[in-house]
Amino acid sequence: MSVPVPRQREAPAAPAGPPVPLPDGGLTLLVIEDDPVCSVTFPEMLDTDGNRVRVRTARNLTEAARLLTDDVHCILLDLALPHHGGAGNGTGGAASGAPEAGGGSADALGTLRQVLRLAPSHAVLALTSEGDAERAAEAVRVGAQDYLFRDELNGRVLSRAIRYAIERKRADLAQRQLTESRLRAQENARLERGLLPTPLLGGSDLRFAARYRPGRSRALLGGDFYDTVRTPDGTVHAMIGDVCGHGPDEAALGVELRIAWRALTFAGLCGDQLLSTLQQVLEHERADDEIFATLCTVDISPDGRRAGVCLAGHPSPLVVRAGLPPRVLPYEASGPALGLLPHARWPRRQVELGGAWSLMMYTDGLIEGRVGAGSRQRLGQEGMVEIVARQLAAGLTGEELLDATVTEVRALNGGELTDDLAVLLLDRG
Structure with a gap:
C-alpha cells in the first residue's frame, strides 16, 4: 500500500553554483527495504529535466548488490532492515520477518556501513520513522548524505532530497579526491626535493648554480641527475648525467647513480675506475637491459686552473675563459654511455682553465629543443653557444645566466621542453 504523504521536512538547499549535470536518461533510485507485504511505494518523481525517476527495490543486501548497476545514482536504505553481518548471506526481510521500526541502532547502522562499503561512490539516503530522529542523525554522521522520515514522504520533496544527496555526494567525492591529490603532491614534493642534491663545496672559492626541469608533467624529478662535491684534498668534482627515458623508474635510477657517484668519489675513485664501477651499479639496478645512461664528470684541481674531463656518451661541457x-x-677520446658495452673504457682528458673561467655542464634536453614553432631544426650545441654568448655580453652570470638561457631555449621551442633538462654552472674569478 502507499505511504501517506502529508508533509515532509525541507531538505537542505543544494550548494551554491551551477548543479553538476545529471545523466540524460534520468535518475535511478535503488530502495533497500525489508517488508514484502507493506512495501514502500512512491509517487511519480521527476528530475530537473522532467525525466521520470526510476525506482528499483531490493529486500536485502544480496539483492541490492545484484541491482546496483552503473546507472543507479542514489540508494534509499530503510534503517529497519535487520543487520545480518554480511551482504552475501542471502537472507533478508522475507526470511526474518519485518523488524520493529525502532530496532537496534547498532544493527541499523551496521547495515548502513555495509551499504556504504558496497557502494562507496553512490549517494545514500536513510529512511526511518519520525520517532527515531536520533538514529537518523547518526546515520548522516556515519556517512549517509541525508535522512527521510517514512511517514512523511511526498514525491516533490523526495525528488528534491535525491537530487541534493547526489550533488552532495559528488561534492564530497570531489573534495576527497582533491585532498588526496594535494597530500600525494605534498609527499612527492618532499620526497623529490630531498632526492635533489645539495652541493658540498665548503672551503672552495668556486661559485655553483644549477637549474633542473623534468620533462614529466607535474613531476619534480626526471631521469637527469647532477652533483658537485669537494674532497679533502681540495679537488672539486662535478658530474651530470641522463638516464634514457622520462618515467619514475628512470628518475629513481638517476638518484641511485648520483648517490653512488658521490660515495665513490669520496672513496677516492675517479675517471675510468669510477665510471666502470658506476656501470656495474647501473647493470644491477636497471629494470631492463636496454636501459643506459650518459655521463660527464669533471674534477677541478685544488688551485682551480686545470680540470680532468671524462665523457660517457654525454655532450661536452661549455667553457668560457676570461x-x-x-x-x-x-x-x-670519449667513451660510450654506461650500460652499452660490458668492458668499456673512458679516457680522461686534461683541460687548462686558467685563472678566471666558467664551466657549464648540461643534458641534451637543453640542446634538443626546436628553434621555432613547427620547425624540425634542433637548437644544437652551436645554437646553445650563441645564446650563452649573447647572455654573457649582456653582463649575466651565475643564476641569472642559467635562467636567461633556459628561458630563451623554451621560447625558441615554442613552449615547455618535452625532455628532462639539467644545467650546472661552476665559475671562478
Missing part, C-alpha cells in the same frame, strides 16, 4: 668567447670542449 676575454674569450664561449666554446664547447672537444668530444674526441
Whole structure:
C-alpha cells in the first residue's frame, strides 16, 4: 500500500553554483527495504529535466548488490532492515520477518556501513520513522548524505532530497579526491626535493648554480641527475648525467647513480675506475637491459686552473675563459654511455682553465629543443653557444645566466621542453 504523504521536512538547499549535470536518461533510485507485504511505494518523481525517476527495490543486501548497476545514482536504505553481518548471506526481510521500526541502532547502522562499503561512490539516503530522529542523525554522521522520515514522504520533496544527496555526494567525492591529490603532491614534493642534491663545496672559492626541469608533467624529478662535491684534498668534482627515458623508474635510477657517484668519489675513485664501477651499479639496478645512461664528470684541481674531463656518451661541457668567447670542449677520446658495452673504457682528458673561467655542464634536453614553432631544426650545441654568448655580453652570470638561457631555449621551442633538462654552472674569478 502507499505511504501517506502529508508533509515532509525541507531538505537542505543544494550548494551554491551551477548543479553538476545529471545523466540524460534520468535518475535511478535503488530502495533497500525489508517488508514484502507493506512495501514502500512512491509517487511519480521527476528530475530537473522532467525525466521520470526510476525506482528499483531490493529486500536485502544480496539483492541490492545484484541491482546496483552503473546507472543507479542514489540508494534509499530503510534503517529497519535487520543487520545480518554480511551482504552475501542471502537472507533478508522475507526470511526474518519485518523488524520493529525502532530496532537496534547498532544493527541499523551496521547495515548502513555495509551499504556504504558496497557502494562507496553512490549517494545514500536513510529512511526511518519520525520517532527515531536520533538514529537518523547518526546515520548522516556515519556517512549517509541525508535522512527521510517514512511517514512523511511526498514525491516533490523526495525528488528534491535525491537530487541534493547526489550533488552532495559528488561534492564530497570531489573534495576527497582533491585532498588526496594535494597530500600525494605534498609527499612527492618532499620526497623529490630531498632526492635533489645539495652541493658540498665548503672551503672552495668556486661559485655553483644549477637549474633542473623534468620533462614529466607535474613531476619534480626526471631521469637527469647532477652533483658537485669537494674532497679533502681540495679537488672539486662535478658530474651530470641522463638516464634514457622520462618515467619514475628512470628518475629513481638517476638518484641511485648520483648517490653512488658521490660515495665513490669520496672513496677516492675517479675517471675510468669510477665510471666502470658506476656501470656495474647501473647493470644491477636497471629494470631492463636496454636501459643506459650518459655521463660527464669533471674534477677541478685544488688551485682551480686545470680540470680532468671524462665523457660517457654525454655532450661536452661549455667553457668560457676570461676575454674569450664561449666554446664547447672537444668530444674526441670519449667513451660510450654506461650500460652499452660490458668492458668499456673512458679516457680522461686534461683541460687548462686558467685563472678566471666558467664551466657549464648540461643534458641534451637543453640542446634538443626546436628553434621555432613547427620547425624540425634542433637548437644544437652551436645554437646553445650563441645564446650563452649573447647572455654573457649582456653582463649575466651565475643564476641569472642559467635562467636567461633556459628561458630563451623554451621560447625558441615554442613552449615547455618535452625532455628532462639539467644545467650546472661552476665559475671562478
